[in-house]
Amino acid sequence: MVKFNKLKLGIFIACWLPLLWLLLDIILDNLGGNAVQAVHIRLGDWSLRFLCMVLAITPIQTMTNWRGMAEYRRMFGLFTFFYATLHLLAYLVLDHFLVWPIIATDILESSYIWFGIAAYLIVLALAVTTPKWVIKLMGKDWKKLHRFIYLAAGAAIMHYFWQLKGNLAEPLFYLLVIILLLGFRVLVSFKNRVVSRLMLPKGRR
Amino acid sequence: MIIKTKATIPEREITDQRIFTARRAIIKAAAGAAALSFLPGESLAEAKKYANVPLGPYSADLKPNDFEDVAGYTNYYEFSTNKTDSSVLAQKLTTRPWTITVEGECEKPGIFDLDDILKNNPLEQRIYRFRCVEAWSMVVPWIGFPLAGLLKQFNPTSKARFVEFTTLYNPFVMVGQKSKVLEWPYIEGLRIDEAMHPLTLMATGMYDDELPKQNGAPLRLIVPWKYGFKSIKAIVKIKFQENMPQTAWNKSASHEYGFYANVNPSVPHPRWSQSRERVLGAGVFTPKRATELFNGYGSEVASLYAGMDLKNNF
Numbered sequence: 001m002v003k004f005n006k007l008k009l010g011i012f013i014a015c016w017l018p019l020l021w022l023l024l025d026i027i028l029d030n031l032g033g034n035a036v037q038a039v040h041i042r043l044g045d046w047s048l049r050f051l052c053m054v055l056a057i058t059p060i061q062t063m064t065n066w067r068g069m070a071e072y073r074r075m076f077g078l079f080t081f082f083y084a085t086l087h088l089l090a091y092l093v094l095d096h097f098l099v100w101p102i103i104a105t106d107i108l109e110s111s112y113i114w115f116g117i118a119a120y121l122i123v124l125a126l127a128v129t130t131p132k133w134v135i136k137l138m139g140k141d142w143k144k145l146h147r148f149i150y151l152a153a154g155a156a157i158m159h160y161f162w163q164l165k166g167n168l169a170e171p172l173f174y175l176l177v178i179i180l181l182l183g184f185r186v187l188v189s190f191k192n193r194v195v196s197r198l199m200l201p202k203g204r205r
Numbered sequence: 206m207i208i209k210t211k212a213t214i215p216e217r218e219i220t221d222q223r224i225f226t227a228r229r230a231i232i233k234a235a236a237g238a239a240a241l242s243f244l245p246g247e248s249l250a251e252a253k254k255y256a257n258v259p260l261g262p263y264s265a266d267l268k269p270n271d272f273e274d275v276a277g278y279t280n281y282y283e284f285s286t287n288k289t290d291s292s293v294l295a296q297k298l299t300t301r302p303w304t305i306t307v308e309g310e311c312e313k314p315g316i317f318d319l320d321d322i323l324k325n326n327p328l329e330q331r332i333y334r335f336r337c338v339e340a341w342s343m344v345v346p347w348i349g350f351p352l353a354g355l356l357k358q359f360n361p362t363s364k365a366r367f368v369e370f371t372t373l374y375n376p377f378v379m380v381g382q383k384s385k386v387l388e389w390p391y392i393e394g395l396r397i398d399e400a401m402h403p404l405t406l407m408a409t410g411m412y413d414d415e416l417p418k419q420n421g422a423p424l425r426l427i428v429p430w431k432y433g434f435k436s437i438k439a440i441v442k443i444k445f446q447e448n449m450p451q452t453a454w455n456k457s458a459s460h461e462y463g464f465y466a467n468v469n470p471s472v473p474h475p476r477w478s479q480s481r482e483r484v485l486g487a488g489v490f491t492p493k494r495a496t497e498l499f500n501g502y503g504s505e506v507a508s509l510y511a512g513m514d515l516k517n518n519f
Contacts, residue, residue, distance in 0.1 A: 031291070033274035033485040034341055095483070097492040109478035133416065162476050165285050165339060166386045166457075167286030 006201075012074065015079045018046045019086070034095045043087035046172050048156055050080035054149065055181040077149075081127035084120055112162035119155035122148050126187055148194065153178045211490060238257035253413040255348045261390045265402050266357030266503070268290045270343040275485040279419045280337065282386050283372060283379035292419040298439070299380050300423040309369075309445035312360035319423055325410060326350035327360065330413075331406055331427070333435060336482060336500045338432035340493075343485040348410030348426055353401040356443075361397070365445035368400040369393075370426060373439045388452045394450030394464065395428065396509075403507055404429055407440075430499040430506045432466045463519040467510070468500035472519050 021041050025031050031038035057073040060066070096103045107113050129135070134143065135142050160171035168203055277292055284294035303319040326346040328348055336342040356368065374390035376382040399405065406427040409416055410498045416422035420440025428435050434454050444450075454462035461475050481493035499506050508519075 029488070032345070033270070033278045034483060035487075036483055036491075037341070059283060094489060096481075099492075106478045108477065108479065109473035112476050115384055121351050130375065165280075166282060169286070195318045 003021060008071065008075075012075065015050075015075070018042070018083070024044075027157055036090070038085065039090050039094060043083050043090055044156075044160065045170075047080055047084040047087055047123075048153075048160070050076050050083060051149070051153055051156065052174065052177050052181065055153070055178070059181060059184045059188075060149035062184075078127060078130060081123050082121050087118055088116075112159055114156045119152045121157055122152035122155070126152070150178075150182060218483075219497045247268075250310060253294070253328075254415055255328060255410045256413045258330050258348050258410075258413070259327045261331050263310060263346075264330065265334060267332055267334060267344040268403070269412070274343055275411065276344050276417045276420060278343075278367045278485065280433065281419055281421075282381050282388075283391065283439070284381045284419070286386060288380065291381075294380060295417075295419040298373075298418045300418065300439075301376070302344060303423045303441075304443045304450055305352070305424070305440060307359050307444075308442070310365040310447060311445045312362065314359065319409075322355065322424075323350075323367075326354055326407075328409070332407075333427060333429040334500055335406075335427075335429065335433055335436075336496065338434055338462070338466065340481065340496075341485055341494075342479060342484040342494075342500075346413075347406055347408040348369060348413070349406040349408035349427065351403055352405045352407050352426070354444075355407060359443075361445045364447045367421065367446050367448035367449055368395050368430060369442075369444040369446055370395075370437045370440050371442035371444070373436055373441045374394040378443065387457050391453045392450060393426065393435055393452050395435070395445040397445075398509055399506075400510065402467075402492060402506060408505075409482045410421070430468060432468060435466050452454060454487075457490055465515075465518050467506075467515065467519075469498055469515055469519070470496040472499075472516050 022039065025042075026035075026039070029035075031138050053076045054073050057076070061069050089129065092098055092103060107117070126149060129138060129142060129145060132165065138145070153174075157171050157175050160174065164171070218223065218455070255320055266275040275285060278288050279291050279295075280288060281291040284291040301319075305317050305319060306315075307317060307410055308314045322430055328350055330348055332344060332346045334342055334344050370393045373379065373427050374382060376389070406429075408421070408425050408427045409423055411417075411420060416425065421436075424440045425438040426436045426440065435452075452462075452464060454466075455464055468479075472481050482496045483490060497503070
């Protein structure tokens with residue numbers, strides 16, 4: 001299905017390292033007093049980081065003219081989904097041991113989780129529409145659907161913000177990254193519009 | 206009176222009181238013997254400062270957390286909003302000499318040296334569960350004295366309906382005070398009957414030793430049935446007053462952090478549930494435990510709030 005060259009294989013393996021690192025820290029009891037929270041932050045952070053990497057690929061392509069990167073977007077997208085799923089599972093299993101009535105109460109009373117669920121549902125929808133035949137089947141709708149990644153990013157950052165008391169540095173950092181990545185695209189599309197307008201015949205300007 | 210063990214506390218969390226006391230006696234004896242056998246005289250300085258402080262009443266028979274859990278995970282925004290950075294930054298604080306200013310509705314206001322206060326208020330150990338508003342908890346063996354005894358020494362007047370506490374303000378040392386995360390100095394307060402309640406403690410130590418600086422040295426409040434942010438650190442001022450104090454978190458977000466801040470599983474924070482809490486130090490594979498009304502101290506303090514709507518007075 002996927003042809004692996006050496007670079008791609010290297011990156012693929014690297015994408016597993018955060019999980020390996022986390023498992024090592026769990027085994028070695030390196031996560032401090034609030035270990036479950038440390039697991040949540042670690043997995044949540046990596047979901048957000050992979051999401052940022054997905055969004056960084058188009059700007060890098062634009063700047064470097066290197067076309068070989070589209071495949072990595074797909075890989076990073078799937079790893080976003082992978083780490084987000086682990087993040088969700090850690091919540092369900094480690095915090096609540098899969099006791100559903102307790103989980104229901106917790107979700108109902110915790111609005112920060114609603115943002116997390118929204119972000120996860122979007123990432124889930126993007127992940128299940130990954131196979132090439134689905135892309136073909138969906139045609140133009142595929143691109144429309146996958147624009148929702150910005151909404152997922154926004155919801156994920158809100159999910160982060162909304163559960164904190166006063167230490168907002170981390171979510172602010174991700175917010176800045178997302179704004180820069182989105183801003184770059186806005187600038188490029190603006191530039192393209194201006195350029196294409198300049199290239200139109202004189203009478204139609 | 207000793208707090209009854211609640212059924213919600215798993216058996217393994219509990220150390221039998223007799224075993225616990227015996228264990229402490231053995232450790233203390235061993236430490237003392239070791240100290241004496243090597244260097245008589247000076248070696249005693251190496252023993253923990255409060256190793257001989259007796260276990261006081263109201264101590265819950267719970268197994269304390271590891272010292273590292275308590276000393277390495279602190280919300281101390283005066284230094285940093287990061288719970289581990291504050292442990293490092295707080296070491297710059299000078300905790301002696303230390304004075305407490307007492308003012309307001311009392312007959313004997315003044316400026317008092319902390320060491321004099323400690324001489325006049327015999328220390329005891331209290332093992333309390335500490336529940337943070339961020340939905341985690343830990344069990345800490347505090348060293349301190351009842352606040353009531355201290356307050357009575359200043360003869361509060363009949364107008365003293367509330368007590369206000371203030372933390373040190375010194376942004377050169379408390380570098381977190383340079384940023385406006387909260388309005389500085391940090392202010393907390395209690396109703397006078399809450400302040401006079403025998404559970405309410407002024408702590409100067411924990412784990413048989415002085416308070417680590419990041420945990421609020423040299424003097425902090427401990428109100429075990431309220432969320433942790435009520436338990437103000439590094440206190441420099443105590444003021445008796447007629448009106449309800451304007452507390453730091455309440456000023457910052459009044460709809461999220463009330464004056465009372467009693468631990469209550471059925472009153473969620475506007476953004477998260479308070480029905481359960483993470484147990485610090487329990488490891489990755491221990492799910493959250495159910496939070497108890499008044500953090501398990503209901504039989505002692507519920508009467509303070511008789512007839513009061515706890516949802517509106519959160």
